[in-house]
């Protein structure tokens with residue numbers, strides 16, 4: 001395959017991909033409610049004669065493209081959900097649904113996925129393997145990926161490789177991130193229930209104050225990253241919610257803390273989870289309260305296969321000689337793509353999409369989020385070529 005053909009092919013499709021993206025943008029749907037979006041995806045895939053399965057994890061769509069050879073199989077994942085955000089872009093393609101907006105670029109991802117299928121379909125007779133397109137519902141913290149995996153998306157056929165991508169509005173169009181190794185952190189949620197004994201605000205000696213105890217626990221938790229984690233590793237422990245009390249003159253009987261933990265390795269993760277328990281119960285004992293810690297795993301870390309990342313890096317360099325390509329872009333954000341990557345050689349790519357000169361640089365999840373649509377054709381050819389190079393190499 002001469003990959004410049006795919007770059008040109010994606011440019012030819014650009015108008016169509018932009019029109020799809022704007023249509024999805026006008027009609028955003030929240031997680032597990034992407035009925036309209038999934039319907040369009042399914043009919044586009046059926047039009048290309050792909051084997052389509054809909055209604056996986058409510059609104060997920062899987063479509064299989066079969067080339068010349070049965071093996072290998074590359075999984076390509078694109079997310080479809082919008083966010084509960086009131087749009088303020090004022091564009092002609094702004095959301096027509098109050099309080100719902102594509103503020104993360106998943107409208108673009110869905111359009112890119114359809115673009116990749118159209119682009120590869122133009123070369124179907126040469127396609128050296130199979131492509132499993134996965135259109136994911138509910139990426140935004142609602143567990144869409146875990147449900148799709150539980151419903152068998154990684155079987156029949158089992159992918160040999162997994163690829164996905166995200167637009168990045170903190171990077172300009174022409175920037176590509178193909179990280180070698182860990183790229184995005186694994187995430188957990190913690191909740192700490194603190195029980196004391198309430199009473200009059202003027203008689204603290206007759207109470208066991210859970211507010212003070214929760215404050216001490218909040219402070220002490222900050223010692224974990226600074227004093228327990230090896231300084232050469234990265235980790236986050238953030239207390240983000242502190243709830244207690246209903247009146248200024250009443251010491252309440254309980255307080256609740258919630259927050260998130262971000263890590264890249266199983267060792268650091270285990271260490272932090274153990275220390276959150278120890279610190280909370282140790283401080284609770286000292287303060288005379290009870291502390292109960294509840295930990296919920298959200299996603300494992302996104303870890304790119306180093307060999308595969310190096311290969312895709314040189315591919316991207318040859319396709320886009322003008323592009324800036326980073327191999328060490330790491331974020332503490334998390335992504336449920338991790339569930340499609342566990343045990344499978346994989347890569348998660350970042351594609352820069354901002355244009356500061358046109359004010360297309362609002363951050364993701366912001367009501368004014370919008371991006372340079374030039375990123376759509378770039379990502380389409382990049383994903384198609386990445387996929388092709390993996391099929392071809394095997």
Ligand code: NI
Nearest residue numbers: 104105106166
């Ligand atoms: Ni996103």
